[in-house]
Amino acid sequence: MPGGRTRRSEFAITFFIKVAGYSSILLVTAIFIFLMKEGLPALGDVDLKTLFGSRWYPIEGYFGIWPLITGSLLVTVGAALVAIPLGVGTAVYISEVAPGWIKEILKPLIEILAGLPSVVLGFLGITVAVPQLRLLLNLPTGLTAFTGAVMLGLISIPTIVSIGEDALNTVPQSYRQAALALGATRWQTIWGVTVPAARSGILTAIMLGIGRALGETMAVMMVTGNAPVLPDKWNALFLPVRTMTATIASEMGEVATGSAHYHVLFFIGIVLFLLSLVVNIFASFVSSKQRKRAERVLS
């Protein structure tokens, strides 16, 4: 009897875990199908030349999503340029350099930063960063792609730091000891041994950070100015842009269900989905390749 009960509860638990596992696959598939169902009709409603045109003004039938794609890319790349050096640097500092008591202070602080709602950061951006950047860089307005990139950088840094730091912690202590024993300085150890050994984890951290930046909406909508301008000059980073996420967020509420505008907004959702898919595939491809190399070097 007790054996039977154990088996039964075992079965129930396994079943529950299985259902939980499959449900996430099911959910992603359902979301994908829904996106396709609502977004692909856009190709029928709007001809391709308009859809990939350079002007976005949906209430008059201008459905050019090109400025929105470039806007999102510009802000995301800018955010990566801010977040990667700062994030990886902080992770290395916390894991390799900082004395114990600083570590104890920094780690929870970063966790708090990670939990900060993005709308709060957006509000800080609009009241502090926007006016200051306009004066500091002598711009026509502080509502620019750069402001958005800085805000997004701040949002993705905690992700990069906490995952990157975990990756560095998993590097066996013996690697560091071996490097130091061979006469390497602390910097040489970090740059030549510890960081390369944790490379795949750090890369995952960076990709998750970029993914977070690509999908972020609220803070971006508040500080980038939302002007659908196609970037054509070197200074585009310091001009207003409109991102895909901000467009969906600000227009979805009022759009008539089933209209061309509605389908195009979902089509933008598909483009976003594909972009983050590309980021993820790239990340897993690079990290698996790097792991093989790291294993070859270090074994």
Added chain:
Amino acid sequence: MKKHAIIPFVTKRLLIFLLIGLLLSGCRGDSGGASQTPAVSLQNKGSDTMVNLALAWAERYQAEHPEASISVTGGGSGTGLSALLNGTVDIANASRAIKAEELEQAGAAGFTPGEYVVARDAIAVIVNPENPIQELTLAQISAIYRCEINNWRQLGGDDRPIVRLSRETNSGTHVYFLEEVIRLGDKDNTDIFCAETLLMPSSEGIIAEVADNPNAIGYDGLGYVTADVKMLAIGTTPTGPYILPSVANVNAGSYPIARDLYMYTRTTTPTGLLQAYLDWIFSAEAQAIVAELGFVPVEAAP
């Protein structure tokens, strides 16, 4: 033991609340048709510009008169008026006057619509207080928003680039500004805002940026404008006159970017709840809601 006793009690009460809520909402949904129970329920439909105002009015009125039931939907001025002509609503909201053909249809349906100007909508064009510009013509504002004028110097101001701010495209104010200012009220004109125009998600966003940035120009409903920004006097011709937006100028009809907001009924001699509701809309209390929502209150009842 105590805990066990409390939980079912709480759940039971919650259930009863839920049931009552369901029953009530069910009742409200049932009392739909306009003609069935005219004494206690009103159907109100139309202009999207006015939908928040109409909702705020209906909510306040129902709170004070629990026996009345007023349901409000948007859809646009044309939708509201055609529903009025079909007899499916009691009141149509419209941000434009009724058209001649709609009047004819009403005549064919056997009634004369009652017309009430319940509020006014005025758009103020605003700049930073540091900006020396005091007045602009509609044509100049249109040229600014079409990126034909790109520096304040071209208008006699400082040598500064112009930063244009607008509400998002889904705002009624955006559409009104497009039609009356960018296109100067010309129906065949297809000009639009240039891509460089910043589309702000909120009125507060526009006011904050204009208050901070001497390069900026923006527009917003008169009621939303704060003392941190400067309102421009607007002229229809280069020789003037240039009129500042104010409640008095809007009600006098001299300020050019303003329009009347209407309610239409199926009768010119309303009775019962319809009469009581329309009377209340012209009360000081209801007109205070008009001001709260950024519109211009109308002067005393007609």
